[in-house]
Amino acid sequence: MLIIPAIDLKDGHCVRLEQGEMDTATVFSEDPAATALHWKALGARRLHLVDLNGAFAGKPINDAAIRSIVDAVGDDMPVQLGGGIRDLATIERYLDDGVRYVIIGTAAVKNPGFLHEACDAFPGHVMVGLDAKDGKIAVEGWSKITGHDVIDLAKRFEGYGVEAIIYTDIGRDGMLNGVNIEATQKLAQALSIPVIASGGITNLDDVRALSTVAKDGIIGAITGRAIYQGSLDFVAAQKLADELAGGVFGV
Amino acid sequence: MSMVDIAVVDYGMGNLRSVSKAIEHVAPAMTVVVTSDPKVIAEAGRVVFPGQGAAPDCMREIDARGLRQVIIDAAHSKPFLGICMGMQVLFDHSEEGDTPCLGVLPGTVQRFPHEAMIDAEGNKLKVPHMGWNNVHQTGPHPLWAGIEEGERFYFVHSYFVQPTLPDVIAGFSHYPFPFTCAVATANIFAVQFHPEKSQNAGMALLGNFVTWNPGEGEAACDMSGATCA
Numbered sequence: 001m002l003i004i005p006a007i008d009l010k011d012g013h014c015v016r017l018e019q020g021e022m023d024t025a026t027v028f029s030e031d032p033a034a035t036a037l038h039w040k041a042l043g044a045r046r047l048h049l050v051d052l053n054g055a056f057a058g059k060p061i062n063d064a065a066i067r068s069i070v071d072a073v074g075d076d077m078p079v080q081l082g083g084g085i086r087d088l089a090t091i092e093r094y095l096d097d098g099v100r101y102v103i104i105g106t107a108a109v110k111n112p113g114f115l116h117e118a119c120d121a122f123p124g125h126v127m128v129g130l131d132a133k134d135g136k137i138a139v140e141g142w143s144k145i146t147g148h149d150v151i152d153l154a155k156r157f158e159g160y161g162v163e164a165i166i167y168t169d170i171g172r173d174g175m176l177n178g179v180n181i182e183a184t185q186k187l188a189q190a191l192s193i194p195v196i197a198s199g200g201i202t203n204l205d206d207v208r209a210l211s212t213v214a215k216d217g218i219i220g221a222i223t224g225r226a227i228y229q230g231s232l233d234f235v236a237a238q239k240l241a242d243e244l245a246g247g248v249f250g251v
Numbered sequence: 252m253s254m255v256d257i258a259v260v261d262y263g264m265g266n267l268r269s270v271s272k273a274i275e276h277v278a279p280a281m282t283v284v285v286t287s288d289p290k291v292i293a294e295a296g297r298v299v300f301p302g303q304g305a306a307p308d309c310m311r312e313i314d315a316r317g318l319r320q321v322i323i324d325a326a327h328s329k330p331f332l333g334i335c336m337g338m339q340v341l342f343d344h345s346e347e348g349d350t351p352c353l354g355v356l357p358g359t360v361q362r363f364p365h366e367a368m369i370d371a372e373g374n375k376l377k378v379p380h381m382g383w384n385n386v387h388q389t390g391p392h393p394l395w396a397g398i399e400e401g402e403r404f405y406f407v408h409s410y411f412v413q414p415t416l417p418d419v420i421a422g423f424s425h426y427p428f429p430f431t432c433a434v435a436t437a438n439i440f441a442v443q444f445h446p447e448k449s450q451n452a453g454m455a456l457l458g459n460f461v462t463w464n465p466g467e468g469e470a471a472c473d474m475s476g477a478t479c480a
Contacts, residue, residue, distance in 0.1 A: 001450060045272075076268040123379075124407070129347035161377055194405070214450055217383050217403065246451030247276050249269035 027109025258295035302336030333441030
Protein backbone atom coordinates (compact mmCIF):
# COMPACT_ATOMS: atom_id res chain seq x y z
CA MET A 1 0.00 0.00 0.00
CA LEU A 2 1.21 3.46 -0.93
CA ILE A 3 1.42 6.25 1.59
CA ILE A 4 0.70 9.25 -0.60
CA PRO A 5 1.78 12.68 0.61
CA ALA A 6 -0.76 15.38 -0.16
CA ILE A 7 0.21 18.83 -1.29
CA ASP A 8 -2.64 21.32 -1.20
CA LEU A 9 -1.90 24.30 -3.42
CA LYS A 10 -3.33 27.77 -2.88
CA ASP A 11 -2.03 30.87 -4.65
CA GLY A 12 1.10 28.93 -5.65
CA HIS A 13 1.91 27.88 -2.07
CA CYS A 14 1.55 24.63 -0.12
CA VAL A 15 -1.16 24.90 2.50
CA ARG A 16 -3.23 22.73 4.85
CA LEU A 17 -6.94 23.10 5.47
CA GLU A 18 -9.02 22.04 8.40
CA GLN A 19 -12.24 20.20 7.48
CA GLY A 20 -12.05 21.65 3.96
CA GLU A 21 -12.66 25.23 5.02
CA MET A 22 -10.75 27.65 2.81
CA ASP A 23 -10.30 30.27 5.55
CA THR A 24 -8.45 27.85 7.83
CA ALA A 25 -5.61 27.45 5.30
CA THR A 26 -2.12 27.47 6.82
CA VAL A 27 0.86 28.04 4.54
CA PHE A 28 3.46 25.27 4.93
CA SER A 29 5.83 26.10 2.11
CA GLU A 30 6.23 28.68 -0.60
CA ASP A 31 8.23 26.28 -2.76
CA PRO A 32 5.95 23.43 -3.93
CA ALA A 33 8.69 21.72 -5.98
CA ALA A 34 10.96 21.57 -2.92
CA THR A 35 8.12 20.07 -0.86
CA ALA A 36 7.52 17.46 -3.56
CA LEU A 37 11.21 16.57 -3.73
CA HIS A 38 11.30 16.27 0.06
CA TRP A 39 8.68 13.50 -0.07
CA LYS A 40 10.37 11.82 -3.00
CA ALA A 41 13.68 11.81 -1.13
CA LEU A 42 11.92 10.09 1.79
CA GLY A 43 10.76 7.31 -0.52
CA ALA A 44 7.28 8.42 -1.54
CA ARG A 45 6.20 6.64 -4.74
CA ARG A 46 3.30 8.92 -5.63
CA LEU A 47 2.10 12.45 -4.90
CA HIS A 48 -1.40 13.78 -4.43
CA LEU A 49 -1.95 17.41 -5.44
CA VAL A 50 -5.01 19.51 -4.80
CA ASP A 51 -5.52 22.78 -6.62
CA LEU A 52 -7.56 24.61 -3.99
CA ASN A 53 -8.00 27.74 -6.04
CA GLY A 54 -9.26 25.58 -8.87
CA ALA A 55 -11.60 23.74 -6.59
CA PHE A 56 -13.18 26.92 -5.34
CA ALA A 57 -13.01 29.14 -8.40
CA GLY A 58 -14.08 26.45 -10.85
CA LYS A 59 -10.97 26.72 -13.01
CA PRO A 60 -7.30 25.88 -12.41
CA ILE A 61 -4.97 28.72 -11.39
CA ASN A 62 -1.99 26.89 -9.85
CA ASP A 63 -0.61 25.82 -13.22
CA ALA A 64 2.93 27.03 -12.66
CA ALA A 65 3.25 25.34 -9.26
CA ILE A 66 1.87 22.08 -10.67
CA ARG A 67 4.28 22.11 -13.60
CA SER A 68 7.23 22.83 -11.30
CA ILE A 69 6.30 19.82 -9.14
CA VAL A 70 5.87 17.44 -12.08
CA ASP A 71 9.15 18.58 -13.62
CA ALA A 72 10.98 18.25 -10.31
CA VAL A 73 9.87 14.71 -9.41
CA GLY A 74 10.15 13.31 -12.94
CA ASP A 75 8.44 10.47 -14.78
CA ASP A 76 9.03 7.71 -12.28
CA MET A 77 6.91 9.31 -9.55
CA PRO A 78 3.28 9.47 -10.66
CA VAL A 79 1.42 12.62 -9.70
CA GLN A 80 -2.35 12.64 -9.22
CA LEU A 81 -4.14 15.97 -9.24
CA GLY A 82 -7.60 17.19 -8.34
CA GLY A 83 -9.37 20.48 -7.98
CA GLY A 84 -11.49 22.42 -10.42
CA ILE A 85 -11.33 19.91 -13.25
CA ARG A 86 -14.55 20.38 -15.21
CA ASP A 87 -13.65 20.09 -18.88
CA LEU A 88 -11.67 17.91 -21.25
CA ALA A 89 -9.32 20.72 -22.27
CA THR A 90 -8.13 21.11 -18.67
CA ILE A 91 -7.50 17.36 -18.40
CA GLU A 92 -5.57 17.36 -21.65
CA ARG A 93 -3.38 20.24 -20.52
CA TYR A 94 -2.54 18.58 -17.20
CA LEU A 95 -1.74 15.26 -18.85
CA ASP A 96 0.45 17.09 -21.36
CA ASP A 97 2.21 18.71 -18.41
CA GLY A 98 3.05 15.24 -17.13
CA VAL A 99 0.36 14.74 -14.49
CA ARG A 100 -0.37 10.98 -14.52
CA TYR A 101 -3.89 10.97 -13.08
CA VAL A 102 -6.54 13.66 -12.90
CA ILE A 103 -9.12 13.42 -10.15
CA ILE A 104 -12.66 14.52 -10.89
CA GLY A 105 -14.74 15.24 -7.83
CA THR A 106 -17.86 17.37 -7.74
CA ALA A 107 -18.07 17.49 -11.54
CA ALA A 108 -18.34 13.68 -11.64
CA VAL A 109 -21.33 13.70 -9.31
CA LYS A 110 -23.05 16.66 -10.91
CA ASN A 111 -22.27 15.76 -14.49
CA PRO A 112 -21.62 12.04 -14.93
CA GLY A 113 -21.72 12.53 -18.70
CA PHE A 114 -18.56 14.62 -18.44
CA LEU A 115 -16.86 11.90 -16.40
CA HIS A 116 -17.88 9.27 -18.94
CA GLU A 117 -16.45 11.37 -21.77
CA ALA A 118 -13.23 11.94 -19.83
CA CYS A 119 -12.81 8.20 -19.22
CA ASP A 120 -13.31 7.48 -22.92
CA ALA A 121 -10.94 10.26 -24.01
CA PHE A 122 -8.18 9.58 -21.47
CA PRO A 123 -8.42 5.91 -20.45
CA GLY A 124 -6.19 4.99 -17.53
CA HIS A 125 -5.75 8.58 -16.43
CA VAL A 126 -9.03 9.47 -14.76
CA MET A 127 -9.78 8.93 -11.09
CA VAL A 128 -12.81 10.00 -9.15
CA GLY A 129 -12.72 11.61 -5.74
CA LEU A 130 -15.78 10.75 -3.70
CA ASP A 131 -16.34 12.53 -0.40
CA ALA A 132 -18.93 11.06 1.88
CA LYS A 133 -20.55 11.36 5.25
CA ASP A 134 -22.48 8.40 6.65
CA GLY A 135 -22.38 6.68 3.28
CA LYS A 136 -23.84 9.63 1.36
CA ILE A 137 -21.93 11.69 -1.21
CA ALA A 138 -20.95 15.27 -0.43
CA VAL A 139 -20.03 17.85 -3.06
CA GLU A 140 -18.60 21.34 -3.43
CA GLY A 141 -15.93 21.34 -0.80
CA TRP A 142 -18.19 19.33 1.50
CA SER A 143 -20.76 22.09 1.70
CA LYS A 144 -23.56 19.90 0.35
CA ILE A 145 -24.60 16.37 1.24
CA THR A 146 -26.45 14.63 -1.57
CA GLY A 147 -28.78 11.64 -1.52
CA HIS A 148 -26.36 9.49 -3.56
CA ASP A 149 -25.14 6.29 -1.96
CA VAL A 150 -21.32 6.10 -2.23
CA ILE A 151 -21.13 2.46 -3.25
CA ASP A 152 -23.86 2.74 -5.89
CA LEU A 153 -22.22 5.76 -7.46
CA ALA A 154 -18.71 4.28 -7.30
CA LYS A 155 -19.92 1.12 -9.04
CA ARG A 156 -21.51 3.20 -11.77
CA PHE A 157 -18.26 5.13 -12.27
CA GLU A 158 -16.30 1.89 -12.28
CA GLY A 159 -18.40 0.93 -15.30
CA TYR A 160 -17.30 4.12 -17.05
CA GLY A 161 -13.70 2.93 -16.79
CA VAL A 162 -12.28 5.12 -14.02
CA GLU A 163 -8.83 4.08 -12.83
CA ALA A 164 -9.45 4.33 -9.08
CA ILE A 165 -11.74 5.84 -6.47
CA ILE A 166 -10.31 8.21 -3.91
CA TYR A 167 -12.53 7.93 -0.88
CA THR A 168 -12.69 10.63 1.75
CA ASP A 169 -14.76 10.25 4.84
CA ILE A 170 -15.46 13.89 5.56
CA GLY A 171 -16.37 13.63 9.19
CA ARG A 172 -12.72 12.81 9.74
CA ASP A 173 -10.49 14.57 7.22
CA GLY A 174 -8.07 17.10 8.59
CA MET A 175 -9.19 16.65 12.17
CA LEU A 176 -6.59 14.02 13.08
CA ASN A 177 -9.12 11.66 14.60
CA GLY A 178 -8.61 8.40 12.76
CA VAL A 179 -9.53 6.81 9.48
CA ASN A 180 -12.90 5.25 8.71
CA ILE A 181 -11.57 1.75 8.06
CA GLU A 182 -14.95 0.08 7.89
CA ALA A 183 -16.44 2.39 5.25
CA THR A 184 -13.26 2.31 3.15
CA GLN A 185 -13.06 -1.47 3.28
CA LYS A 186 -16.73 -1.84 2.39
CA LEU A 187 -16.24 0.32 -0.69
CA ALA A 188 -13.10 -1.56 -1.77
CA GLN A 189 -14.86 -4.90 -1.40
CA ALA A 190 -17.74 -3.71 -3.56
CA LEU A 191 -15.45 -2.54 -6.40
CA SER A 192 -13.03 -4.20 -8.78
CA ILE A 193 -11.00 -1.01 -9.21
CA PRO A 194 -8.54 0.22 -6.59
CA VAL A 195 -9.56 2.47 -3.73
CA ILE A 196 -7.31 5.10 -2.22
CA ALA A 197 -8.22 6.18 1.29
CA SER A 198 -8.11 9.81 2.22
CA GLY A 199 -8.93 11.60 5.40
CA GLY A 200 -7.97 10.93 8.96
CA ILE A 201 -4.71 9.01 8.43
CA THR A 202 -3.16 10.36 11.58
CA ASN A 203 -0.64 7.93 12.99
CA LEU A 204 0.93 4.50 12.55
CA ASP A 205 -2.11 2.83 14.11
CA ASP A 206 -4.24 4.17 11.25
CA VAL A 207 -1.70 2.94 8.70
CA ARG A 208 -1.61 -0.44 10.43
CA ALA A 209 -5.40 -0.73 10.53
CA LEU A 210 -5.77 0.23 6.87
CA SER A 211 -2.91 -2.05 5.78
CA THR A 212 -4.58 -5.06 7.33
CA VAL A 213 -7.60 -4.61 5.04
CA ALA A 214 -5.61 -3.41 2.02
CA LYS A 215 -5.94 -6.77 0.30
CA ASP A 216 -9.57 -5.91 -0.36
CA GLY A 217 -8.23 -3.47 -2.93
CA ILE A 218 -7.00 -0.41 -1.06
CA ILE A 219 -3.80 0.61 -2.82
CA GLY A 220 -3.03 3.82 -1.03
CA ALA A 221 -3.62 6.22 1.79
CA ILE A 222 -3.37 9.94 1.26
CA THR A 223 -2.00 11.85 4.17
CA GLY A 224 -1.43 15.55 4.63
CA ARG A 225 -1.60 17.28 7.97
CA ALA A 226 -0.30 14.29 9.91
CA ILE A 227 3.01 14.13 8.03
CA TYR A 228 3.45 17.91 8.08
CA GLN A 229 2.64 18.18 11.78
CA GLY A 230 4.67 15.14 12.68
CA SER A 231 2.05 12.84 14.21
CA LEU A 232 2.91 10.44 11.39
CA ASP A 233 6.50 9.65 10.36
CA PHE A 234 6.29 9.20 6.58
CA VAL A 235 9.23 6.79 6.29
CA ALA A 236 7.96 4.58 9.10
CA ALA A 237 4.46 4.68 7.62
CA GLN A 238 5.54 3.57 4.13
CA LYS A 239 7.73 0.85 5.63
CA LEU A 240 4.87 -0.47 7.73
CA ALA A 241 2.45 -0.34 4.80
CA ASP A 242 4.89 -2.29 2.60
CA GLU A 243 5.45 -4.87 5.32
CA LEU A 244 1.78 -5.42 6.11
CA ALA A 245 0.07 -4.84 2.78
CA GLY A 246 2.86 -5.33 0.28
CA GLY A 247 4.12 -2.91 -2.29
CA VAL A 248 2.37 -1.10 -5.07
CA PHE A 249 4.61 0.05 -7.87
CA GLY A 250 3.41 2.24 -10.68
CA VAL A 251 -0.36 1.89 -10.42
CA MET B 252 31.17 -6.36 -15.38
CA SER B 253 29.94 -8.59 -12.64
CA MET B 254 27.08 -10.94 -13.40
CA VAL B 255 23.59 -9.59 -13.02
CA ASP B 256 21.21 -11.60 -10.83
CA ILE B 257 18.03 -10.40 -12.51
CA ALA B 258 17.67 -8.72 -15.90
CA VAL B 259 14.43 -6.85 -16.60
CA VAL B 260 14.16 -6.78 -20.38
CA ASP B 261 13.64 -3.27 -21.72
CA TYR B 262 12.41 -3.12 -25.29
CA GLY B 263 10.97 0.34 -25.21
CA MET B 264 7.41 -0.65 -24.38
CA GLY B 265 6.48 1.45 -21.39
CA ASN B 266 7.97 2.48 -18.11
CA LEU B 267 9.64 -0.54 -16.52
CA ARG B 268 10.60 1.30 -13.37
CA SER B 269 7.54 -0.02 -11.55
CA VAL B 270 8.51 -3.62 -12.29
CA SER B 271 12.18 -3.15 -11.46
CA LYS B 272 11.34 -1.27 -8.25
CA ALA B 273 9.07 -4.09 -7.16
CA ILE B 274 11.78 -6.69 -7.87
CA GLU B 275 14.35 -4.64 -5.97
CA HIS B 276 11.86 -4.45 -3.13
CA VAL B 277 11.60 -8.25 -2.82
CA ALA B 278 15.27 -8.91 -3.64
CA PRO B 279 17.23 -6.20 -1.85
CA ALA B 280 20.46 -8.21 -1.90
CA MET B 281 20.34 -8.98 -5.63
CA THR B 282 21.61 -7.02 -8.60
CA VAL B 283 18.63 -5.97 -10.70
CA VAL B 284 19.11 -4.14 -13.99
CA VAL B 285 16.71 -2.84 -16.60
CA THR B 286 18.46 -3.57 -19.86
CA SER B 287 18.15 -3.94 -23.61
CA ASP B 288 21.66 -5.37 -23.92
CA PRO B 289 21.47 -8.95 -25.28
CA LYS B 290 24.75 -9.83 -23.57
CA VAL B 291 23.51 -8.76 -20.12
CA ILE B 292 20.28 -10.71 -20.64
CA ALA B 293 22.20 -13.78 -21.82
CA GLU B 294 24.44 -13.71 -18.75
CA ALA B 295 21.78 -12.84 -16.16
CA GLY B 296 20.81 -15.44 -13.57
CA ARG B 297 17.12 -14.90 -14.19
CA VAL B 298 15.03 -12.81 -16.55
CA VAL B 299 11.89 -10.75 -16.12
CA PHE B 300 10.06 -9.97 -19.34
CA PRO B 301 7.39 -7.28 -18.83
CA GLY B 302 5.71 -5.14 -21.45
CA GLN B 303 2.72 -3.05 -22.29
CA GLY B 304 1.21 -1.75 -25.48
CA ALA B 305 0.15 -3.53 -28.63
CA ALA B 306 1.54 -6.86 -29.85
CA PRO B 307 2.79 -5.59 -33.25
CA ASP B 308 4.67 -2.74 -31.56
CA CYS B 309 6.18 -5.10 -28.99
CA MET B 310 7.44 -7.52 -31.63
CA ARG B 311 8.78 -4.69 -33.77
CA GLU B 312 10.68 -3.20 -30.82
CA ILE B 313 12.05 -6.59 -29.76
CA ASP B 314 13.46 -7.12 -33.23
CA ALA B 315 14.65 -3.53 -33.57
CA ARG B 316 16.88 -4.19 -30.54
CA GLY B 317 18.00 -7.61 -31.73
CA LEU B 318 16.47 -9.26 -28.65
CA ARG B 319 14.39 -12.05 -30.19
CA GLN B 320 16.91 -14.85 -29.91
CA VAL B 321 18.23 -13.95 -26.47
CA ILE B 322 14.67 -13.83 -25.08
CA ILE B 323 13.86 -17.22 -26.62
CA ASP B 324 17.11 -18.67 -25.28
CA ALA B 325 16.46 -17.28 -21.79
CA ALA B 326 12.93 -18.68 -21.84
CA HIS B 327 14.38 -22.12 -22.49
CA SER B 328 17.25 -22.01 -20.07
CA LYS B 329 16.73 -20.01 -16.86
CA PRO B 330 14.08 -18.79 -14.44
CA PHE B 331 11.93 -16.59 -16.64
CA LEU B 332 8.98 -14.44 -15.61
CA GLY B 333 6.69 -13.00 -18.28
CA ILE B 334 4.30 -10.22 -17.28
CA CYS B 335 1.29 -8.95 -19.27
CA MET B 336 2.48 -8.40 -22.87
CA GLY B 337 5.61 -10.29 -21.86
CA MET B 338 3.35 -13.30 -21.38
CA GLN B 339 1.32 -12.83 -24.56
CA VAL B 340 4.23 -12.53 -26.99
CA LEU B 341 5.70 -15.82 -25.73
CA PHE B 342 2.96 -17.57 -27.70
CA ASP B 343 2.87 -18.34 -31.42
CA HIS B 344 0.53 -15.69 -32.65
CA SER B 345 -1.56 -12.73 -31.49
CA GLU B 346 -4.86 -11.70 -33.00
CA GLU B 347 -3.85 -8.13 -32.18
CA GLY B 348 -2.63 -6.79 -35.50
CA ASP B 349 -2.38 -10.41 -36.78
CA THR B 350 1.10 -10.63 -35.27
CA PRO B 351 3.45 -13.61 -35.33
CA CYS B 352 5.06 -13.75 -31.89
CA LEU B 353 8.03 -15.52 -30.29
CA GLY B 354 6.63 -19.06 -30.47
CA VAL B 355 8.16 -20.17 -27.17
CA LEU B 356 4.80 -21.56 -26.07
CA PRO B 357 2.28 -23.14 -28.42
CA GLY B 358 -0.96 -21.19 -28.59
CA THR B 359 -2.58 -17.96 -29.60
CA VAL B 360 -3.62 -14.64 -28.11
CA GLN B 361 -7.19 -13.48 -28.60
CA ARG B 362 -9.30 -10.45 -27.86
CA PHE B 363 -12.17 -10.64 -25.37
CA PRO B 364 -15.03 -11.29 -27.80
CA HIS B 365 -17.48 -8.41 -27.87
CA GLU B 366 -20.58 -10.61 -27.80
CA ALA B 367 -19.46 -12.49 -24.68
CA MET B 368 -18.86 -9.46 -22.49
CA ILE B 369 -22.01 -9.70 -20.39
CA ASP B 370 -21.97 -10.66 -16.71
CA ALA B 371 -24.41 -12.91 -14.84
CA GLU B 372 -26.68 -9.94 -14.06
CA GLY B 373 -26.80 -8.91 -17.71
CA ASN B 374 -24.45 -5.92 -17.34
CA LYS B 375 -22.08 -5.10 -20.15
CA LEU B 376 -18.43 -5.68 -19.25
CA LYS B 377 -15.78 -3.24 -20.39
CA VAL B 378 -12.73 -4.09 -22.45
CA PRO B 379 -9.98 -3.60 -21.38
CA HIS B 380 -10.48 -5.82 -18.40
CA MET B 381 -9.15 -3.46 -15.75
CA GLY B 382 -8.99 -3.89 -12.01
CA TRP B 383 -8.81 -6.61 -9.36
CA ASN B 384 -9.84 -10.12 -10.20
CA ASN B 385 -9.63 -13.48 -8.45
CA VAL B 386 -6.90 -15.77 -9.68
CA HIS B 387 -7.55 -19.50 -9.40
CA GLN B 388 -4.59 -21.84 -9.22
CA THR B 389 -4.76 -25.07 -11.21
CA GLY B 390 -2.37 -26.75 -8.81
CA PRO B 391 0.62 -26.17 -6.58
CA HIS B 392 3.62 -24.38 -8.01
CA PRO B 393 6.64 -22.81 -6.28
CA LEU B 394 5.48 -19.37 -7.49
CA TRP B 395 2.08 -19.79 -5.86
CA ALA B 396 3.69 -20.55 -2.49
CA GLY B 397 2.07 -18.51 0.27
CA ILE B 398 -0.60 -17.16 -2.08
CA GLU B 399 -4.16 -18.14 -1.34
CA GLU B 400 -6.23 -19.86 -3.99
CA GLY B 401 -8.57 -17.22 -5.43
CA GLU B 402 -6.39 -14.29 -4.33
CA ARG B 403 -7.04 -10.96 -6.10
CA PHE B 404 -4.49 -9.56 -8.54
CA TYR B 405 -4.56 -6.39 -10.63
CA PHE B 406 -5.28 -6.66 -14.37
CA VAL B 407 -5.23 -4.30 -17.37
CA HIS B 408 -5.63 -6.06 -20.73
CA SER B 409 -7.86 -6.53 -23.75
CA TYR B 410 -6.34 -9.81 -25.00
CA PHE B 411 -5.80 -13.16 -23.30
CA VAL B 412 -3.75 -16.27 -24.11
CA GLN B 413 -5.15 -19.56 -25.32
CA PRO B 414 -2.46 -22.21 -24.84
CA THR B 415 -2.61 -25.22 -27.16
CA LEU B 416 -1.46 -27.49 -24.36
CA PRO B 417 -3.69 -27.26 -21.30
CA ASP B 418 -0.95 -28.58 -19.04
CA VAL B 419 0.88 -25.25 -19.14
CA ILE B 420 -2.10 -23.49 -17.52
CA ALA B 421 -1.16 -22.52 -13.97
CA GLY B 422 -3.98 -20.12 -13.25
CA PHE B 423 -7.22 -18.73 -14.58
CA SER B 424 -9.69 -15.92 -13.90
CA HIS B 425 -13.24 -15.18 -15.01
CA TYR B 426 -14.22 -12.23 -17.23
CA PRO B 427 -16.93 -13.35 -17.55
CA PHE B 428 -15.78 -16.75 -18.88
CA PRO B 429 -12.66 -18.51 -17.56
CA PHE B 430 -9.48 -17.37 -19.29
CA THR B 431 -5.87 -18.35 -18.71
CA CYS B 432 -4.02 -15.76 -16.64
CA ALA B 433 -0.93 -17.74 -15.64
CA VAL B 434 1.15 -20.35 -17.44
CA ALA B 435 4.11 -22.42 -16.32
CA THR B 436 6.66 -24.67 -17.94
CA ALA B 437 9.82 -26.13 -16.46
CA ASN B 438 11.48 -22.75 -16.06
CA ILE B 439 8.94 -20.22 -17.33
CA PHE B 440 6.22 -18.62 -15.26
CA ALA B 441 4.14 -16.01 -17.03
CA VAL B 442 1.18 -13.99 -15.84
CA GLN B 443 -1.37 -11.72 -17.46
CA PHE B 444 -1.89 -9.66 -14.28
CA HIS B 445 0.53 -7.17 -12.78
CA PRO B 446 2.24 -8.54 -9.67
CA GLU B 447 4.03 -5.21 -9.18
CA LYS B 448 0.65 -3.57 -8.67
CA SER B 449 -0.97 -6.34 -6.62
CA GLN B 450 0.33 -5.62 -3.11
CA ASN B 451 0.95 -8.63 -0.83
CA ALA B 452 -0.06 -11.32 -3.28
CA GLY B 453 2.04 -9.73 -6.03
CA MET B 454 5.05 -9.26 -3.81
CA ALA B 455 4.75 -12.88 -2.68
CA LEU B 456 4.79 -14.03 -6.31
CA LEU B 457 7.80 -11.87 -7.18
CA GLY B 458 9.53 -13.01 -3.99
CA ASN B 459 8.90 -16.62 -4.99
CA PHE B 460 10.30 -15.95 -8.45
CA VAL B 461 13.58 -14.43 -7.29
CA THR B 462 14.32 -17.52 -5.21
CA TRP B 463 12.80 -20.09 -7.59
CA ASN B 464 15.14 -22.88 -8.62
CA PRO B 465 13.39 -24.75 -11.41
CA GLY B 466 14.48 -28.33 -11.60
CA GLU B 467 14.70 -28.69 -7.83
CA GLY B 468 12.04 -31.23 -7.03
CA GLU B 469 10.65 -31.16 -10.56
CA ALA B 470 11.56 -33.04 -13.66
CA ALA B 471 13.14 -30.70 -16.18
CA CYS B 472 10.97 -30.06 -19.22
CA ASP B 473 8.05 -31.97 -17.76
CA MET B 474 5.46 -29.64 -19.23
CA SER B 475 5.83 -30.30 -22.91
CA GLY B 476 8.41 -31.48 -25.34
CA ALA B 477 7.43 -28.74 -27.76
CA THR B 478 8.42 -25.93 -25.40
CA CYS B 479 11.77 -27.41 -24.50
CA ALA B 480 12.87 -28.88 -27.80
